[in-house]
Amino acid sequence: MALSTTVSQRKLIKRKAPRGFLKRVFKQRKPHLRLETSSDLLVHLNCLLFVHRLAEESRTNACENKCGIIKKDHVLAAAKVILKKSRG
Amino acid sequence: MADSYSLDCEPTTRTLLRRVLDTADPLTPRRPRSARTSAQRALLETPSSKKLRSQTKMTARRRSHKARSIDRLAHIQADGHLEEQTPRTLLKNILLTAPESSIVLPESVVKPVPAPQVVQTSRRESSRGSLELQLPEVEPSTTLAPGLLAPGRRKQRLRLSVFQQGMDQGLPLSQEPYGNADASSITSSLNLTFATPLQPQSVKRPGLARRPPTRRAVDVGTFLQDIQDTSLALAPPGDSLRTPVTTLPTDTVLEDTQPFSQPLLGRSPSVQHSLPCPSHSGAKDVERAVGHRTWSSGPRLQNSGPGKPAQLMAGKVEEVGALALGFPNTSSNISGEDGVEPLQNGVGEEAEGRMKEGLSMRGVEEATGAQGSARAEEPEEHTEVTEAEGSQGAIEAKEPEGSSGDEDTPGRTASPELASSTPEFLRARRLQFPEPAPPPSTAVLTSEPPETLSARLPPRTRIPGPRPRQDPYKTGLNHYAKLFSFYAKMPMEKKSLEMVEKCLDKYFQHLCDDLEVFAAHAGRKTVRPEDLELLMRRQGLVTDQVSLHVLVERHLPLEYRQLLIPCAFSGNSVFPAQ
Numbered sequence: 292m293a294l295s296t297t298v299s300q301r302k303l304i305k306r307k308a309p310r311g312f313l314k315r316v317f318k319q320r321k322p323h324l325r326l327e328t329s330s331d332l333l334v335h336l337n338c339l340l341f342v343h344r345l346a347e348e349s350r351t352n353a354c355e356n357k358c359g360i361i362k363k364d365h366v367l368a369a370a371k372v373i374l375k376k377s378r379g
Numbered sequence: 380m381a382d383s384y385s386l387d388c389e390p391t392t393r394t395l396l397r398r399v400l401d402t403a404d405p406l407t408p409r410r411p412r413s414a415r416t417s418a419q420r421a422l423l424e425t426p427s428s429k430k431l432r433s434q435t436k437m438t439a440r441r442r443s444h445k446a447r448s449i450d451r452l453a454h455i456q457a458d459g460h461l462e463e464q465t466p467r468t469l470l471k472n473i474l475l476t477a478p479e480s481s482i483v484l485p486e487s488v489v490k491p492v493p494a495p496q497v498v499q500t501s502r503r504e505s506s507r508g509s510l511e512l513q514l515p516e517v518e519p520s521t522t523l524a525p526g527l528l529a530p531g532r533r534k535q536r537l538r539l540s541v542f543q544q545g546m547d548q549g550l551p552l553s554q555e556p557y558g559n560a561d562a563s564s565i566t567s568s569l570n571l572t573f574a575t576p577l578q579p580q581s582v583k584r585p586g587l588a589r590r591p592p593t594r595r596a597v598d599v600g601t602f603l604q605d606i607q608d609t610s611l612a613l614a615p616p617g618d619s620l621r622t623p624v625t626t627l628p629t630d631t632v633l634e635d636t637q638p639f640s641q642p643l644l645g646r647s648p649s650v651q652h653s654l655p656c657p658s659h660s661g662a663k664d665v666e667r668a669v670g671h672r673t674w675s676s677g678p679r680l681q682n683s684g685p686g687k688p689a690q691l692m693a694g695k696v697e698e699v700g701a702l703a704l705g706f707p708n709t710s711s712n713i714s715g716e717d718g719v720e721p722l723q724n725g726v727g728e729e730a731e732g733r734m735k736e737g738l739s740m741r742g743v744e745e746a747t748g749a750q751g752s753a754r755a756e757e758p759e760e761h762t763e764v765t766e767a768e769g770s771q772g773a774i775e776a777k778e779p780e781g782s783s784g785d786e787d788t789p790g791r792t793a794s795p796e797l798a799s800s801t802p803e804f805l806r807a808r809r810l811q812f813p814e815p816a817p818p819p820s821t822a823v824l825t826s827e828p829p830e831t832l833s834a835r836l837p838p839r840t841r842i843p844g845p846r847p848r849q850d851p852y853k854t855g856l857n858h859y860a861k862l863f864s865f866y867a868k869m870p871m872e873k874k875s876l877e878m879v880e881k882c883l884d885k886y887f888q889h890l891c892d893d894l895e896v897f898a899a900h901a902g903r904k905t906v907r908p909e910d911l912e913l914l915m916r917r918q919g920l921v922t923d924q925v926s927l928h929v930l931v932e933r934h935l936p937l938e939y940r941q942l943l944i945p946c947a948f949s950g951n952s953v954f955p956a957q
Contacts, residue, residue: 305858305861306936307936308935308939309855309858312851312852312854312855312858313855315851316852316855316887316891317891317894317906320887320888320891321891321894321895323904324894324895324898324904324905324906325904325905325906326905326906327905327906327907327908328942329908329942329943329955330906330907330908330910330911332935332939332942332943333908333911333912333915333927333931333943334890334911335935335939336911336930336931336934336935337890337911337914337915337918337920338859338883338886338890339862339934339935340915340920340930340934341883341886342859342862342863342866342879342883343866343934345863345879345882346863346864346866346867347866347867349863349867349875350867350868350869353869359869359870360869360870360871360872361867361869361870361871361872361875362872362874362875363872363874363875363877363878365875366875366878366879366882367878370878370879370881370882370885373882374882374885374886374889376918376919377886377889377918378889378893378918
């Protein structure tokens with residue numbers, strides 16, 4: 292089985308992609324473009340990977356500061372790095 | 380023996396034994412053997428009866444029968460008195476050695492003591508609602524209380540409830556513990572309360588005559604009526620209530636099951652005070668009025684509550700109050716700047732009847748409110764009360780009071796348990812009255828991306844429901860924020876989640892721009908999966924080692940995987956078609 296399905300979830304994480312939300316956001320930003328069906332899912336995948344990296348980076352930052360809680364500044368510093376990476 | 384039965388309906392074992400000892404002729408049985416057997420029978424009986432002492436009256440009856448039979452034997456077999464193994468001595472020994480419920484007293488004192496003690500305690504306990512047999516005219520026992528000063532070891536047997544009752548009665552404490560201790564010990568030996576008939580003894584404690592009236596019955600009746608009214612009140616508006624409010628009545632209902640819980644204690648005196656005022660009006664009005672009143676003056680008045688029914692009624696009133704306040708609560712939550720009008724609007728459109736009733740009650744409650752303010756024990760809430768009542772200038776003052784009462788109520792509904800937090804909350808709310816700016820809504824506005832404004836409503840209007848404005852976007856981001864917290868596997872602050880949402884927002888911006896560029900580069904106006912793959916390759920997610928399909932397999936659920944990765948099926952078909 293894929294890794295995603297074997298991850299133990301304590302919380303109820305929705306695995307469904309918010310396809311309508313993604314389509315709406317894209318339409319609002321780029322009304323002259325169209326989004327294909329499958330690319331919608333890939334956008335979702337992209338977002339997942341982005342969030343995953345962000346979380347990892349934030350966790351690293353928090354652990355470096357020896358903090359048990361992820362704080363705002365951890366996230367901010369992580370976001371700077373990851374956004375720069377994700378620029379494409 | 381018959382006369383002893385006439386005196387006590389259900390005498391205790393001990394009393395019977397004593398009576399036997401006292402009344403029976405001090406004759407020893409003619410034959411020691413029969414006496415011994417009878418004594419042994421008595422011996423055998425007594426341990427069993429001791430064990431079964433806490434059981435039913437059968438034991439007492441058996442004991443009495445046994446005592447009588449022994450007595451008869453003693454009569455019949457009138458032998459010389461043998462020190463050992465006579466029933467009398469055996470019974471005496473039993474009485475002496477019986478654990479903790481035996482009273483070591485000379486027989487002369489013992490005899491009159493137990494019965495009236497039983498009477499007294501029985502009366503106490505039945506008044507406490509323990510058992511049913513109750514002859515209210517029994518008041519004897521008072522003369523014996525000082526006589527019972529001798530058994531000092533009964534001090535520890537004092538029951539708190541009895542003590543409290545004694546306190547309530549205003550009786551001298553010195554007499555109470557001893558008298559009740561002995562009586563309670565006696566009755567505790569049997570775990571029953573007996574209503575013994577009137578003893579020919581003077582009533583030393585006239586306070587006992589003044590039993591509190593059957594206040595409980597009346598209160599229970601009104602209480603039941605209130606329950607019915609509350610259930611009626613709960614039924615109709617239940618569907619119209621929003622979910623956060625519907626949770627409130629259930630919480631208060633849950634609170635009702637604890638009659639002695641703290642919040643109810645605070646509200647019970649207000650219930651008491653407001654009850655006599657609108658007593659003429661219907662119980663429903665009383666409920667509402669009390670509900671409003673309790674909410675506004677509940678925690679302030681912390682005098683001792685009357686009892687359980689009043690508290691429960693207060694709890695029931697809370698429900699109605701919570702219901703009535705649910706509407707102003709929601710309306711006030713939405714708009715905070717002009718407190719009076721939206722509250723009135725919200726109240727007017729949703730609970731006009733209630734408000735009218737509440738306002739009609741206000742005039743009555745003002746008196747109680749004045750009393751409440753006079754009796755206010757907590758200074759912060761006292762100031763709040765004075766503020767509330769200082770605004771009562773005229774008839775229109777009722778409306779600010781209504782609004783303030785409603786504000787009290789939302790504050791209370793927010794945190795009914797914490798009395799200290801509510802006044803601060805309410806004071807802050809009051810201070811925010813002249814401030815028209817809703818800081819939360821402006822903050823929300825600034826966080827919105829600029830291009831979304833064109834598609835959304837103008838944010839400045841004070842709509843009662845700002846939900847269609849930003850909620851879809853926020854919920855989408857929230858979805859990813861939750862995924863962030865899931866991936867992080869660490870506790871997070873709320874602010875960090877907001878920061879994550881901001882980052883996601885920026886990310887979406889970048890994403891759309893990149894996709895546009897890629898599609899334009901390919902001469903298309905439609906974004907296709909190849910563009911996405913290119914994007915991921917540029918991001919470094921897809922490498923030569925890690926292909927897109929691998930990532931898809933890793934992170935997406937099966938259904939999406941099937942849609943994305945072409946798979947060959949039977950019949951020489953590939954899905955999705957390439």
